[in-house]
Amino acid sequence: MQSSAFMTRKDIIGFAILAALIFIVFPMVLDSFRLNLFGKYLTYAFVAIGLSLCWGAGGILSLGQGVFFGLGGYCMAMFLKLEASTPENTAIQSTPGIPDFMDWNQLTELPWWWEPFYSLPLALLAVVAVPVMFAFIIGVAMFTRRVGGVYFAIITQAFAAIMTILIIGQQGYTGGVNGITDLRTLMGWDIRTDEAKTTLYFVNGVLLFAVLFAAQYVRKSKLGRLLIAMRDQEDRVRFSGYNVANFKIFIFCLGAAFAGIGGAMFTLQVGFMSPTLVGIVPSIEMVIFCAVGGRLSILGAVYGALLVNWAKTTFSESFPELWLLGLGGLFIAVVMLFPNGLAGVWSEKVEPRLMALFGKSREDKPAPDGAPAE
Amino acid sequence: MFADYSMAELGAIFAMQGFAGLILFSVFVLMALGLAIIFGQMGVINMAHGEFMILGAYVTYLVSNLFAEYMPALFSMYFFVAMIFAFIASGLLGLFVEWAMIRHLYKRPLDTLLATWGLSLILQQTYRSVFGAREVGVSIPDWMMGSLPLTDLIEVPINGIFVMVLAVGISLAVYIMMFRSRWGKQVRAINQNRVMAGAVGINTEWTDRLTFGIGCGVAGVAGSAFTMIGSTGPTAGQLYIVDTFLVVVFGGAGSLLGTIASAFSISQAQSIMEFFLSGSMAKVLTLLVVVGILMIRPQGLFSLKLRK
Incomplete structure (x- = not known):
């Protein structure tokens, strides 16, 4: 059913x-x-790619991806904030040298868990390691007990709620509802200039492709096929002697790592991180990016993130009332009318027409993404 | 921290804190009952549950305005009329949603979740367009204002007692419907074995629709009750959704008693911890404990033994 090559010609073209x-x-x-702005949209694509693997291929719907996105973003923001809070810059505070929001909340010294974020390598490691660690703990606890489906979705959503309440409640340590703002330089390089933003956009693009290749590798490997098998008939995979839980934990951690990278790139490009990107609402919106693109297609996930966010910006600029209706309608439409999203519309409707138009016969090419079993 | 208070004062503080916990318990029970029917019996994730409650609250607001305008003499009784209208409005919307959306998605529970989330966004925006973005409050009838002094130190608010009484009443009503009525018997039969239930002549499609409608109607009544203790805004429903789902899942889906027991333990834990910690940390700890217990015991406190 699937070609075993790493990339088919169609994948390469895509x-x-x-x-x-x-x-x-x-x-x-x-x-x-x-x-x-488009760079910002693309940071959500990291999350959507991870969801495409977890949910589209593995059938695990996480409503807590915002937590991982936020953790990655906060790790990056903590480093940048410490760099911006030199004793000279913060001389007017009662305790110079600590981030401004800590000073406002009567903290007099840096909490110990902020210390590692003075170092860039440690911070970059944390961007991936912290979300993965969280995902690992959640994954081990849930998947080894065979919690799945809607229960998993509800519990991950509860985590998104917990995380938001925690960040907002502990404002002395986290910056509270405003988040971590006023980030300036990365190792002395001003990230607020236009040139820096353009550079970061390209860095973001390169990272996105690295993640896309990794995702493509997973999909084409034996693991990718096992994921699809687990989604469709979990018990049969288990009876064949595979440890289903381990595969699920791995893919969930991988999705978390992708989301963490996306979050860090968000912080760098947008210049702040706040709990509004962590909670229930952003987490479930990330699912819709993936669903609009086509939950099985990793390239579709990128287009979905771009398209939905572009529409969000455009509509909420001109018709703020319509946007929520439109987004709601999108959720319903994508579930009821286009379960395979844009990628499905493309491979079912557009592609055959294009083929017919150019008079090419392509009967040697099977369906690209392993069409869903139902 | 207790040294500055006399014994009598301490007793009063704990009694009033316990009472605050009981009000929270009633709120949780009211929120969770409708969901316990829909999620527990049908396995449908209705993310728009909060919005069905808010619909009930807005209906109550409209009815109270109508009474104030046209029948001021009967104003003290408007709430009971409002509750009935809230049930009908939310229930009818529920029937429609089941017919238009949910019935096509029974085999895809995760997709139901996304579709009902979309519905909740649409409802929120509709409320905002119709009633405005600001929160609205109803005027409470005189007899519900003030508080009841039990002793010199202990006072309990009357609207709190009223919400508690409502919670008990609605729980009883749901119990009778579930376990003593023909509809309840059919719902439980379908839950146990859909094919056999159909074979013995139960109209499963209609029962599903009715169940969803009744669950939404109960949510509407809950929303109506909430207007007595707080104001209503278009996005208020979203605040409840995590709590509500956790209460139902923690109690064990499908068990009415479990839902009530879990509402009790979660609300008491939260209000007791609120006395020692800040409100947000109490909430975080409560949710973490609930999630932790669910990881150890995924089936919840009370689980029904069912063949899947």
Whole structure:
């Protein structure tokens, strides 16, 4: 059913088109402000790719991806905040040298768990390690007890709620509801200038492709096939002698790692991190990015994140009332009418027409993404 | 921390704290009952549950305005009328939603979750367009204002007692419907074995629709009761959804008694911890403990033995 090559010709064309869009078309067409905005949208694509693996392939719907996105973002923000809070910059505070929000909350010294974030390598490690550790703990606790499906979704959603309440409640340590703001430099390099933002956009694009290749590798490996088998007939996989829980834990951690990278890139490009990106609402919106793109397709996830966020910006600029209705309608439509999202519409409707138009016969090419079993 | 208070004062503080916990318990029970029917019996995740409650609250608001305008003499009794209207409005919307959306998705529970989330966004925006973004409060009839002095030190608010009485009444009503009525018997039969239930002549489609409608109607009544202790805004429903689901899951889906027991333990834990910690930390700890227990015992406190 699936070609065993790492990439079929169709995959290569898809990757090439996306690369052309991200690295050539967007930078040429968009001004610096819009390009930064699209860079922000692409950070959500990291999460959507992870969800495409967890949910589309593995059938594990996590409503707590915002937690991992936030953890990655906060790890990055903590490093940047410490760099911005030199004793000279914060001389007017009663305790110079600690982040401003700590001073406002009458803290007189840096909490011990902030200390490692003075070091860039440790902070970068934490961007991936902290979300993965969280995901691992949740995954081990849930999957070895065979909690899955809707229960998993509800409990991960509860985690998103817990995380938000915790961040807002502990404002002396986390910056509270405002988040960590006023980030300035990365190792002395000002990240607020237009050139820096353009550079970061390209870094983001390169990382996105690294993640896409990793996801593609997982999908084409034996693990990827086992995931799909588990989604469709979990017991049969278990009876064949596989330890289902371990595969689920791995894919959940991988999704968390992707989300953490996305969060860190968000912080770098947008210049702040706040609990509004962690909670229930952003987490479930991340699922819709993936669903709109087509839950089985990793490239679709990128397009979904771009499209939904672009629509959100456009509509909420001009018709703020309509946006929520539109988003709600999108949730319903994507579930009831297009369960395979844009990727499904493309491979079922557009592609056959294109083929017919150019008179090519492609009967040697099977369905690209392992169409769902139902 | 207790040294500054006399014994009598301490007793009063604990009694009033316990009473606050009981009000929270009533609120949780009211929120969770509708969901216990829908999620517990049908396995449908209704993310728009909070919005069905808010619909009930807005209906109560409208009815109270109508009474104040046209029948001021009967104003003290408007709440009972409002409750009936809230049940009908939320229930009808529930029937419609089941017909238009849910029945196509019974085999895809995760997709139901996403679709009902979409529905909740649409309902929120509708409320905002119709009633405005600001919170609205109803005027409470005179007899519900003030508080009842039990001793010199202990006072209990009357609207709190009223919400408690309502919670007990609605729980009893749901119990009777579930375990003493024909509909309840059919619902339980379908839950146990859908195919056999259909074979013995139960109209499973209609029972599903009715169950969803009744669950939504109960949510509407809950929302109506909430107007007595707080104001209503378009996004208020979203605040309840995590608590509500945790109460139902913690209690063990499908068990009415479990739902009530879990509402009791969660609300008491939260209000007792609120006395020692800040409100947000109490909430975080309570949720963490609940999630922790669910990880150890995924089936919840009380689980029904069912063949899947």
